[in-house]
Amino acid sequence: MREHNSAIVERARSFHLIGALTVTSEIKSVVGFLEEQRTRQASHFAAVACPKVLSFMTTTSQPGGVASVSIHPLLRLEPGASEGALRVHLAGALPRLPDPGECVTVHVARLEQYQGYQIKSLPAGPGVASAVSPEGADQVVSGARTFTVHHSPYTMKFFEQIPYDEVQQITADVAYALVGVGAQANISPRFVYHHELKNGRLSLFHGDGLAFKTYMNLKVNRQETRLLLDLETFAGWALRGTVEEFSPHQYPEAYDRVCQGFSAGNWGKPSRVFRFVTDQWTPIQPVAERAQRSS
Numbered sequence: 001m002r003e004h005n006s007a008i009v010e011r012a013r014s015f016h017l018i019g020a021l022t023v024t025s026e027i028k029s030v031v032g033f034l035e036e037q038r039t040r041q042a043s044h045f046a047a048v049a050c051p052k053v054l055s056f057m058t059t060t061s062q063p064g065g066v067a068s069v070s071i072h073p074l075l076r077l078e079p080g081a082s083e084g085a086l087r088v089h090l091a092g093a094l095p096r097l098p099d100p101g102e103c104v105t106v107h108v109a110r111l112e113q114y115q116g117y118q119i120k121s122l123p124a125g126p127g128v129a130s131a132v133s134p135e136g137a138d139q140v141v142s143g144a145r146t147f148t149v150h151h152s153p154y155t156m157k158f159f160e161q162i163p164y165d166e167v168q169q170i171t172a173d174v175a176y177a178l179v180g181v182g183a184q185a186n187i188s189p190r191f192v193y194h195h196e197l198k199n200g201r202l203s204l205f206h207g208d209g210l211a212f213k214t215y216m217n218l219k220v221n222r223q224e225t226r227l228l229l230d231l232e233t234f235a236g237w238a239l240r241g242t243v244e245e246f247s248p249h250q251y252p253e254a255y256d257r258v259c260q261g262f263s264a265g266n267w268g269k270p271s272r273v274f275r276f277v278t279d280q281w282t283p284i285q286p287v288a289e290r291a292q293r294s295s
Contacts, residue, residue, distance in 0.1 A: 027202050030237050030281050034195060034228060037236075044112050044231055050264040051257075052191040054111065055204065056227040057243075057276075059217035060182035066223050067105075067182035068095035071234050071286045074108060074177040075138065079164050086119050086143045086167065090177055092288030094139055097132055098124040098181050104131045104141050107178040107187035108171045109149060111231060115170050117162070118187060118213075119143035137288075141179070147213065149188055175290055176234045178227065188214045192228075194257035202239075202278040205254040207262060207270025215272070218243055226276055227284065235285035241278040251275065 037053045045052070058067045075089035088106045098104055103123050109116020121131030122144045133140045146162050180187050194205040204226065208215060218224075222242050229236035248255040258273050 027197065027200055027278070027281065030202060030228070030239070030278070031195070031197050033237060034192070037228065037230065041231055048191075048261065048265045050193070050261045052193050052261055053228065054231065055190050055192050055206075056107070056178060056229070057186075057188045057190050057214055058178075058180045058182075058225040058227065059186050059188075059214055059221065059243075060180075060223075061184040061217050061220055062182065063221045064223060065182060065221060066225050066240055067180040067185045067187075069181075069187075069225050069227065069238055069284070070095045070179045071227075071229070071284065072139075072177050072179060073286060073288055073290045074171070074174055077108075077168060077171060080142060080144075082144075084145060084161060086146055086164070088119055088141045088143060088177065089135065090139050090141065090179070091290075092138065092286070094132060094141075094179055094181065096181055097130075100125050102181060102183050103185055104143075105180045105185040105187055106141050106143065107149065107180070108174050109189065110170055110174055111189070113170075116149045116189070117167055117171070118147045118149055120145050120147065120185075123183075176286060180225075184213075184217060186213045186217055191261055193261040194254040196254070203254075204239075204276040204278070205251065205258055205273065206276070207258040207273045209262070209267055209271055218274075224276060226278075229284075233285070236283075238282045238284040239276075239278045240280040241276055243274050243276050245272055246275050248273070 034053055038051055041054060058069050060067050072090035072092050075091055078087045080087050101123050104121045106119045120143055121141060122128050131142050146167060178187050190206040192204045192206055196203045224241060224243050226239040255273055258270055262268060262270050
């Protein structure tokens with residue numbers, strides 16, 4: 001599996017190492033990966049019968065800022081010292097430690113069941129214990145709060161109280177976790193229902209049903225890191241760019257595709273639709289070999 005990860009990344013890097021290629025040629029490699037994933041991911045989400053690719057939005061509340069992101073084999077979860085706290089054991093090093101006012105967010109989800117969680121540390125600062133502690137070559141993230149990334153009774157309350165047993169059961173077979181470091185870093189899955197490549201710039205289109213944590217970040221900071229990943233190997237691309245809300249008449253084809261996707265999932269109509277415009281792109285893969293999960 002590691003060899004397959006490396007093949008994906010090396011294939012992506014080749015577009016950066018060959019100087020004769022233009023920016024348009026480089027971004028076309030991202031588009032090729034996106035179109036490949038549309039086919040590869042179809043069996044993961046067969047119940048939603050429409051063209052789509054799962055992506056992961058990483059946002060922060062710092063104007064102009066972007067989160068540092070990484071992908072880690074998930075070793076285990078365990079209850080923390082206080083009610084609602086969780087300790088997440090991850091293989092490999094984090095992208096960096098949080099600066100004052102920043103938190104570490106760990107995204108763990110069973111994608112095919114549309115169920116998952118974000119485990120967030122307290123913001124770093126004076127008098128706050130470090131959220132990250134080394135354990136040999138691995139890291140332990142101490143999360144103070146756990147949030148759902150799917151619609152559930154818990155999301156009806158801002159202060160979600162999620163039983164540890166439920167988190168453990170849902171995530172028991174999850175192989176990888178996504179990590180974001182930044183001010184109120186938030187990682188949320190979004191289906192991309194339509195994309196366009198114009199003048200060397202790639203646009204991804206998605207919709208939202210409710211205004212939760214991601215939308216609150218976007219209200220103050222439209223910069224985003226978007227992950228496009230192979231769901232078998234978790235190798236792929238980290239894209240940076242800007243998110244904007246658009247009106248149906250501005251991009252009618254994109255709006256129709258988003259509405260078709262929501263209809264296929266029996267999610268009604270999107271309350272808002274968004275366009276993500278890519279400025280930078282970097283190959284990404286898990287930071288360590290996949291390890292055997294421990295209980």
